[in-house]
Amino acid sequence: MSALQLFSTIGGAGNLEGVVHMPVGIPRAIAVVCHPLPTMGGTMDNKVAVTLAKTFADLGCVTLRFNFRGVGASEGEFTGGDGELEDLFTVTEFAREQFGELPLILSGFSFGGYVAARAAQKLQPRHLILAAPAVGRFAMPPVAPDTLVIHGEHDDVVPLADALDWARPLRLPIVVLPEAEHFFHGRLTQLRDIIKQHFIGTPL
Numbered sequence: 756m757s758a759l760q761l762f763s764t765i766g767g768a769g770n771l772e773g774v775v776h777m778p779v780g781i782p783r784a785i786a787v788v789c790h791p792l793p794t795m796g797g798t799m800d801n802k803v804a805v806t807l808a809k810t811f812a813d814l815g816c817v818t819l820r821f822n823f824r825g826v827g828a829s830e831g832e833f834t835g836g837d838g839e840l841e842d843l844f845t846v847t848e849f850a851r852e853q854f855g856e857l858p859l860i861l862s863g864f865s866f867g868g869y870v871a872a873r874a875a876q877k878l879q880p881r882h883l884i885l886a887a888p889a890v891g892r893f894a895m896p897p898v899a900p901d902t903l904v905i906h907g908e909h910d911d912v913v914p915l916a917d918a919l920d921w922a923r924p925l926r927l928p929i930v931v932l933p934e935a936e937h938f939f940h941g942r943l944t945q946l947r948d949i950i951k952q953h954f955i956g957t958p959l
Contacts, residue, residue: 768831
């Protein structure tokens with residue numbers, strides 16, 4: 756089981772708060788997890804974001820989840836993406852200062868998936884893992900063809916059809932969980948197992 760540590764760092768809008776999941780043994784990679792839309796109650800304690808973080812820690816990654824500006828004790832105000840992108844850059848830089856230049860994994864749920872996908876264009880992570888990314892609600896950028904995208908068949912917030920429309924020109928596979936909805940109620944264990952399966956035989 757991973758150990759939890761609180762952290763704070765200074766971003767463009769002030770202090771950012773977060774939690775580090777320390778893996779058992781020497782970290783193999785750094786993973787940073789982004790939470791869903793703040794204006795709809797999204798925080799770093801969202802159960803999907805926590806599941807992502809625990810999964811990466813189980814895989815041997817030192818994993819950081821954090822509150823975007825204006826959420827919890829993180830200072831500032833919601834900006835709709837640009838400021839939150841800056842927050843992700845700040846936390847990633849903090850992680851590298853603390854834990855070294857390890858391989859990077861970026862991940863996010865819903866709005867957090869949108870922010871992680873934007874950040875990937877600059878940070879070029881080793882892996883990008885997106886759970887129900889907010890396609891159609893925000894201008895999702897193209898992503899690498901080896902990105903793992905997991906989506907619920909009955910997603911009532913981000914329709915699967917929108918995700919497929921985004922993925923189709925990219926030739927991007929999507930793992931679809933039959934009957935699952937946006938928050939993966941009752942399917943978090945399956946979400947975890949899909950991510951772990953993705954890394955079997957794939958170096959971190």
